[in-house]
Amino acid sequence: MATTSRKRQSTTTPIQWLTLLVVALFVIVPFYTTALGGFKEIGELRVNPFGLPASWDPVRFVEIMGGPRYFASLGNSLLIAGGTVLLSTLVASMTAFALAHIKFFGGKFILGYLMLGLLFPSATGILPLFIKMRDLGMLDSHWGIIVVQVAFSVSFSVLLFHNFFKELPKELIDAARMDNCGYIKIYWYITLPLSLPIIATVGVFNFVGSWNSFLLPLIVLNSEAKYTWPLGIMQFKGQYGSDWPRILAFLTLSILPAIGFFLLAQRYIISGLTGGAVKG
Amino acid sequence: MASIATGADLGVATRSRKRRLIERNSLPALLLFLPPALILFTLFVVLPMVDAATFSFFDWNGYGPITDFVGFENYADVLTHRNFGTAVRNSLIVVAVSLVVQLPLAMWCAIALSERGVHINVLRTLFFLPFMLAEVAAGLIWNFVYDGNYGLLPAIGDAIGVDMPFVLGDKFWVIPAIMLVITWKYFGFHMMIFIAGLQSIPSEVIEAARLDGVKRWQIVRHIKIPMIRSAIVISVFFAITGALQLFDLIIPLSNGGPSHSSHTIVTFLYQFGILRMKLGFGGAISVILFIACVIVALAYRRILFKVEQN
Numbered sequence: 001m002a003t004t005s006r007k008r009q010s011t012t013t014p015i016q017w018l019t020l021l022v023v024a025l026f027v028i029v030p031f032y033t034t035a036l037g038g039f040k041e042i043g044e045l046r047v048n049p050f051g052l053p054a055s056w057d058p059v060r061f062v063e064i065m066g067g068p069r070y071f072a073s074l075g076n077s078l079l080i081a082g083g084t085v086l087l088s089t090l091v092a093s094m095t096a097f098a099l100a101h102i103k104f105f106g107g108k109f110i111l112g113y114l115m116l117g118l119l120f121p122s123a124t125g126i127l128p129l130f131i132k133m134r135d136l137g138m139l140d141s142h143w144g145i146i147v148v149q150v151a152f153s154v155s156f157s158v159l160l161f162h163n164f165f166k167e168l169p170k171e172l173i174d175a176a177r178m179d180n181c182g183y184i185k186i187y188w189y190i191t192l193p194l195s196l197p198i199i200a201t202v203g204v205f206n207f208v209g210s211w212n213s214f215l216l217p218l219i220v221l222n223s224e225a226k227y228t229w230p231l232g233i234m235q236f237k238g239q240y241g242s243d244w245p246r247i248l249a250f251l252t253l254s255i256l257p258a259i260g261f262f263l264l265a266q267r268y269i270i271s272g273l274t275g276g277a278v279k280g
Numbered sequence: 281m282a283s284i285a286t287g288a289d290l291g292v293a294t295r296s297r298k299r300r301l302i303e304r305n306s307l308p309a310l311l312l313f314l315p316p317a318l319i320l321f322t323l324f325v326v327l328p329m330v331d332a333a334t335f336s337f338f339d340w341n342g343y344g345p346i347t348d349f350v351g352f353e354n355y356a357d358v359l360t361h362r363n364f365g366t367a368v369r370n371s372l373i374v375v376a377v378s379l380v381v382q383l384p385l386a387m388w389c390a391i392a393l394s395e396r397g398v399h400i401n402v403l404r405t406l407f408f409l410p411f412m413l414a415e416v417a418a419g420l421i422w423n424f425v426y427d428g429n430y431g432l433l434p435a436i437g438d439a440i441g442v443d444m445p446f447v448l449g450d451k452f453w454v455i456p457a458i459m460l461v462i463t464w465k466y467f468g469f470h471m472m473i474f475i476a477g478l479q480s481i482p483s484e485v486i487e488a489a490r491l492d493g494v495k496r497w498q499i500v501r502h503i504k505i506p507m508i509r510s511a512i513v514i515s516v517f518f519a520i521t522g523a524l525q526l527f528d529l530i531i532p533l534s535n536g537g538p539s540h541s542s543h544t545i546v547t548f549l550y551q552f553g554i555l556r557m558k559l560g561f562g563g564a565i566s567v568i569l570f571i572a573c574v575i576v577a578l579a580y581r582r583i584l585f586k587v588e589q590n
Contacts, residue, residue, distance in 0.1 A: 012392055012395070013496070016388075016391075016392040017392075019388060019389075019392070020389065020392055020393075020403060023385070023389060023407065024403060024406060024407075026464065027406055027407060027409065027410060027464065027468075028406070029432070030421045030422060030425055030432075030464070031409075031421070033424070033425070033432050034421050034424065037424065042430060045430040045431075045435070046429070046430055046431075046434060046435045046438065047435075047438075049432050049435035049436065049439075090316075091316045091317050091320065092317060094312070094313035094314075094316065094317070095313055095314055095316070095317035095318075097313060098309060098310055098313040098314055102303055102306045102309060102310060103303045103306075104301065104302045104303055104306065104310060105301045105302065110314065110318070113318075113321075114317065114318075114321055116326070117321060117325050119573055119574060119577045120329070120569075120570050120573040120574065120577075121521065121524065121525030121546075121569075121573065122325065123525050123527060123546045123549070123569075124329065124332070124525075124566045124569045124570050124573070125325065125328030125329045125331070125332050125566060126328075126549075126554065126566075127328075127332065127335075127549070127553055127554050127559060127562040127563065127566065128327075128328040128329075128331035128332045128335060128559070128563065128566075129324060129328040130554070131331070131342060131559070132323070132324070132327065132328060132331070147320065147324070148324050150320055151320035151321055151323065151324035151325050152324070152325065154317050154320060154321045154325075155321070155325075158317065182305060182308065182309065183305075183306050183308075183309035183313075184308060184309050184312060184313075187309070187313070208412060211414070212413075212414035212415065212416075212528075214414070214415060214416050214527075214528040214531070215527055215528065215546075215550075219554065230414055230416040230417075230528075233416060233417070233420065234416060234420075234531070234532060237420060237423075237532070242427065242429060242430065244424055244427065244430050247420070247424070248424060251417060251420055251421060254417060255413060255414070255417050258412065258413065258414065258417075259409070259412075259413075262409065262412045263405070266405060266408065266412075269412070270408075270472055270476075273469070273472060273473070273476075
């Protein structure tokens with residue numbers, strides 16, 4: 001009797017624990033050595049890979065944070081990600097609302113058309129996209145990146161919003177329609193206030209996507225002052241070659257905000273991922 | 281009599297048809313809500329693909345009029361390019377290793393971490409962390425790990441008395457090295473999909489099997505894995521499409537080298553199409569990649585349809 005109840009409670013076997021431990025080490029060690037590497041001297045890296053640094057002098061971190069590049073590139077990324085989130089939330093939720101609640105000829109077709117974007121990676125059209133942006137005068141600008149990122153994110157965002165709006169109680173909208181309330185008002189005063197969880201999910205998703213994006217800013221931006229942080233860090237690496245302590249310090253400072261944000265927002269990320277994946 | 285009836289029928293038909301065409305008083309909302317997304321999506325997602333297909337039949341460097349029609353020459357150039365085969369092979373290796381190593385690892389972790397508990401939440405968050413990290417940052421971190429002079433790998437080699445090669449500069453080792461990073465970066469994503477699937481299995485099913493004395497691995501093999509088949513299908517789909525568009529991670533790691541041995545399809549497109557502004561050549565690569573994606577998506581729909589039927 002005692003054995004069965006204990007068996008039922010601890011469902012993780014020793015072998016599972018051992019593998020989990022090995023996998024955890026595999027995940028942690030690169031982060032750990034990166035974080036400590038910024039404090040070590042270059043000669044120290046190879047002889048003392050896992051130990052604590054000889055001194056905790058934050059000289060490189062101070063230098064980077066005092067330099068012109070770090071905060072400027074993070075600021076650029078923040079601006080682009082913020083703009084992308086605001087615009088894509090608005091654009092995608094409006095479209096999803098129309099497709100979920102208004103009956104009109106061609107609605108299914110439009111939804112299917114937008115879902116085409118889930119089929120192929122945005123990278124496939126990147127070269128003609130570059131030409132198009134050049135012809136429209138969108139190169140080397142932050143708003144150009146924002147607009148294109150909104151276009152890239154439309155399919156997935158509309159999918160998430162559409163799934164959510166379909167689950168909302170239909171009576172609310174029918175009642176408002178009875179009172180002669182127009183759809184624009186219903187969208188703004190009824191649907192959006194009820195949709196904060198999905199707004200958060202879509203927003204967090206698009207924020208992370210924009211924050212991490214590399215290929216699009218790489219082909220669009222020319223002037224260093226406009227670089228986002230992935231471009232900034234690649235340029236830093238190119239400049240300092242194998243001065244690893246300096247590069248590791250820059251890396252640590254660049255990923256810390258993202259890790260903080262992730263720890264705060266991870267439940268939205270996971271719900272978007274599983275909601276979109278399972279229903280889509 | 282007959283004609284009146286027809287007339288009445290017609291009237292009803294047109295009225296209900298009108299109602300179906302556009303719902304009453306909804307035109308302003310439709311005109312406000314639909315165009316932004318449709319215009320942006322058409323302009324920046326769909327049209328570039330159409331342009332890519334057009335460019336692929338011309339020889340064009342991006343400036344001046346497009347006049348130099350060359351038929352299928354660009355496609356022939358891509359398919360016979362000495363590095364294109366390598367890029368395709370590498371992309372297929374990524375798919376294969378994802379399916380054989382990454383997904384089983386993700387499944388193992390998901391099964392161990394699908395219950396509740398504080399330590400379980402910590403491990404889940406930890407395993408998911410690399411997925412949230414920018415590819416560029418992950419690539420640079422591992423570039424350091426692999427660095428032949430100051431990196432972690434040669435340091436470990438020193439400790440165990442093995443002379444480690446410069447893996448990212450070695451034509452043979454560069455692919456396994458990249459595969460390890462891909463596993464590190466993405467297994468947590470697949471694990472989360474599997475965990476969501478496992479948590480949707482009614483606990484009575486598992487409990488009943490356990491009371492009947494079914495062994496643990498038999499529960500996994502015959503109950504858990506079959507019941508999350510749709511999660512597995514989704515995971516496989518993401519693994520394949522992810523491998524087809526792999527780019528951000530390769531640039532900071534190996535930049536396609538040494539001597540173009542670690543290109544994927546998209547880094548090949550970047551290196552030989554974008555950097556050299558060869559729009560016809562690049563367009564042909566885009567079309568080939570697009571067709572590959574559509575084939576995968578269609579096959580996926582068939583498989584998913586079968587899974588849902590069962």
